[in-house]
Amino acid sequence: MSGISQNPEVNVGSHEAIPNAVEPEMTPLVRLIGKFIGLALLAAFFAGVVRGLGGSGGLTGDLVRGLGASEVGFAIVLILLGSLVEGFGYGLSLGTKWPYTKNILVLMWRGDPEAAHRVVATLVGLVGLALAILSPGASTFSGLALIVITALFGMGTLYVLAGKAPALVHGIHGLLAYGVFLVYLTSLAHPDFNFWIYLKEMAPLHALLLAVLMGGMTTGQRGFGQPIGHFVRPRKASQWTLAVHVTAALLVVATLGWMRQDYPWAFFFSIIQFGVGSLLFRAVNLKPKDPGIMVAFHQSMVLLMSLAIVLQWQ
Numbered sequence: 001m002s003g004i005s006q007n008p009e010v011n012v013g014s015h016e017a018i019p020n021a022v023e024p025e026m027t028p029l030v031r032l033i034g035k036f037i038g039l040a041l042l043a044a045f046f047a048g049v050v051r052g053l054g055g056s057g058g059l060t061g062d063l064v065r066g067l068g069a070s071e072v073g074f075a076i077v078l079i080l081l082g083s084l085v086e087g088f089g090y091g092l093s094l095g096t097k098w099p100y101t102k103n104i105l106v107l108m109w110r111g112d113p114e115a116a117h118r119v120v121a122t123l124v125g126l127v128g129l130a131l132a133i134l135s136p137g138a139s140t141f142s143g144l145a146l147i148v149i150t151a152l153f154g155m156g157t158l159y160v161l162a163g164k165a166p167a168l169v170h171g172i173h174g175l176l177a178y179g180v181f182l183v184y185l186t187s188l189a190h191p192d193f194n195f196w197i198y199l200k201e202m203a204p205l206h207a208l209l210l211a212v213l214m215g216g217m218t219t220g221q222r223g224f225g226q227p228i229g230h231f232v233r234p235r236k237a238s239q240w241t242l243a244v245h246v247t248a249a250l251l252v253v254a255t256l257g258w259m260r261q262d263y264p265w266a267f268f269f270s271i272i273q274f275g276v277g278s279l280l281f282r283a284v285n286l287k288p289k290d291p292g293i294m295v296a297f298h299q300s301m302v303l304l305m306s307l308a309i310v311l312q313w314q
Contacts, residue, residue, distance in 0.1 A: 022092040022224070024290065026111060030088055033293075034111035037077060037084075041120070044073020064135045068188050071127045071143075075181040076303055078124055080296055081117040082177065087295030090114040091161045091224055098155040121151060124180065139187040139195050146183060150176035161224040167241065170220025171213045178212050178306065185310050204263060204309045207248070207255040212302060214245035225289035228281065242281075249277060252305075266308035273301040 052066020085091055093114045094101055100118065101107070107115035128147045132140040153173035159165035182205070183195045190198065199205060222228050222238040234240040253274065256267040280298045283291035 022089070022095075024089040024093055027088075029293075030084075030113065031111040033084060033296075034113070034116065037081060037113075037116060040077050040080075041074070044070050044077060047073055060134055064131060067127055067131055067134070068184060071124065071131065071184045072181070072188055074120060074124045074127060075177075075184060078117065078120045079177055079181060079299060079303060081113055081120055082174075083296040083299035084113040085117055086219060087290065087292050088113060089225065089290035092158065094118070096158045096162055096164075098158060099151070121154065125151065128180075139183060142195055143180060143183045143187070146176055146180045150180055157220070160220040163223060167217045167220030167237075171215075171217035174216030175209060175213045178209060178302075181303075182306060182310065185307070189310050190313070202309070202313070204252075204255055204259060204266065205306070207252045208302070208305060208309070211245065211248040211252050214241065214248045215298075215302075218242050218245045222284070222288070227285045227288040230285060246277075249274065256305075263309055263312050265312065266305045269301050269305045269308060273298070273305070276301055 048066040048068075048070030050066075051069040052062045055062040055065045085093075090113045093112055094104070094107075099122075101115075104115045104118060108119050125144075125147050128140070128144045132144045150173060153169060153176055156165050156169040157173045160167060160170045182199070186193065186195050186198055218228075218238065218241045221241040226238070228238045228242055229236070231239050234243050249270075253267075253270045256263055256270045260267040276294070276298050280291065280294045283294045
């Protein structure tokens with residue numbers, strides 16, 4: 001991708017001036033990926049319909065079951081959209097204006113991943129609110145609280161990319177996004193368990209979430225469109241952050257390797273993730289403004305590890 005221009009204020013598809021915006025190039029690949037994301041949203045919706053219709057808990061119970069299944073799918077799509085935003089240089093396509101612009105639905109329709117990310121985040125929030133109303137409890141209230149906090153940190157990530165906030169904000173946003181995904185996934189897979197007690201006992205998730213935190217900090221620390229650079233001994237902040245991230249990733253592999261009899265698929269995905277991470281590091285240095293689809297592959301491995309850990313737990 002090329003032709004990315006940066007200005008303090010640019011017009012993004014309308015007459016509205018947006019501060020700190022970076023207008024990336026819309027390519028056929030981005031549009032194609034946008035169509036797949038749309039299909040994924042439809043798949044999540046129909047999965048919820050199927051699960052809801054397959055229940056026998058009355059209208060409210062079946063609706064909660066269906067919404068819970070869809071919410072897991074929507075949360076997955078939201079995380080993948082975040083990786084596409086980073087991968088194709090759309091992190092500041094809407095600048096630091098948050099949460100919406102006047103033409104956000106038009107931009108989403110045209111294939112802007114950041115616009116789609118914010119619209120899907122709203123969808124996740126609305127479903128989370130509906131679940132909290134229909135089925136009040138620790139899990140649904142926790143999920144809704146995490147959604148709200150994640151959204152606020154999402155605003156903070158824009159300022160990280162604009163160089164106006166610390167990288168830790170970006171890392172916490174990624175950690176919270178996985179928290180939203182995990183609280184609804186756990187509720188779906190293990191409805192009799194309190195999420196926080198479950199999380200406290202799950203050592204594999206502790207290691208994985210630490211790696212997620214450091215991965216988000218690595219993105220934030222390198223800055224928008226900046227390479228990390230090849231190194232043997234870290235010499236700048238982004239390199240030190242990456243070194244800690246790699247150490248955390250090794251801890252994930254070691255933890256899942258130790259527990260591979262219980263989590264064989266998660267261990268398998270952690271090995272693949274190391275190779276994907278190496279390719280992503282190369283892509284970030286070659287094309288720091290838009291490292292491409294490899295960012296989404298990297299995030300997909302984390303999602304698969306999370307799914308394998310939660311679904312294989314007995």
